[in-house]
Amino acid sequence: MSRGKLFLRDAQRKLDVSYVPTTLPHRENQIDTIVACFEPLLESLPMGFHPPLLYGPTGTGKTSCMKKAGEKIESEVREKLSLHYVHLNCAVLGRSYLVAQKMAERVTSIPARGYGEAELLTKTYEELEARDEYMVLVLDDVDELIRRDSGHLLFAITRLEEAAELEANRILPVLIMKKAKTLMIAQPAARSKVTGPKIEFPPYDYGEMRSIVRQRVRLAFRRDAVSAPAANQISFNGARLGSGDARYSIGLLQMSGVAAERGNSKKVRVEHVRMAQQTYDDRIPRQIGDLTDADGFLVLLAVAKFFKHHRDSFAASRTIITASYRKLATASQSPVLSGSQLRKKLAELEENGLLYRSGRGLALPYMSAESLYERLLPLTSGQFQ
């Protein structure tokens, strides 16, 4: 990433998906619930641990919250017992054998190769037992693995402990998946092991996304390098175009910074976000021409013109749009729409995804106002002859 005047020195790290910020806004409950699952560890005999399940779509903070909860759990139990935090991405590892191998690697000195999955698990277990240690085993992105092995790995891990008839659990699994119902694919014997809370991670809405984006702005950008409306536009796009995925917003924030630096701007403004959006994730309605008529083009042109001249405006009120439209329409040869006709037209543009409502205003999230203006001119020029 460029290191111009806008980004802070370690922005790259702070904008990376693997970076976990000190606080995770709007996820306090989820983190507390995870931590509470591990309370039994603080008792003298860690009985009664109930494996929780974290679920929700991409970018809703599942991995980050688990890591944050892991830090808290480790610091809470540090005095009392020895705990290994093992966080494995099962989608990346792909096979349960490789998961077992990673588990063994962390606590045993047995060679990585030459052992079967069951042996690796047994060995892991025995060493934990011998040294009186515990393992928090996070099986992240486990959907595909469950689909493939019907939950066999989970079953194997828990059965190991039951077979040993131990009073305490040594391996404490946490499952993370996109859809809670994936668990239904698992064999009942494995499914029944997930006895802890099912913790939901819903997509972030615009308001929640704003806190997340503002936090990232403070972490990765110089003071005042990102305008408040630009941060709002990024949050809006993450919530609406990116389905509430925080990763989407953070990526767009970075791209917007790059677009602003490329334009030699002292500040990231809304128009940079719109420009970045076009390349970051192109959502321009392909058939603008089919989605509205001559009146619609003129209304849209009025909106584009307003945003083109107000490069840091994120939403335009109806009053502003009406004024901009009336000016254009009077200069053109087309009949001027009445107030109620204009309202109808705006509603239609919104329905067809050409404009987006934000609060009481209308926003243009998917492309630069400048580009839209250029694109509409040929479609409307007839009206200006």
Ligand SMILES: Nc1ncnc2c1ncn2[C@@H]1O[C@H](COP(=O)(O)OP(=O)(O)O)[C@@H](O)[C@H]1O
């Ligand atoms: N509540 C939050 N506050 C701050 N950053 C967040 C929050 N939720 C997610 N993020 C950030 O969004 C990105 C994706 O989060 P992640 O935990 O990987 O989501 P998931 O595992 O659900 O796909 C990470 O960079 C993470 O730091």
Ligand SMILES: [Mg+2]
């Ligand atoms: Mg994740």
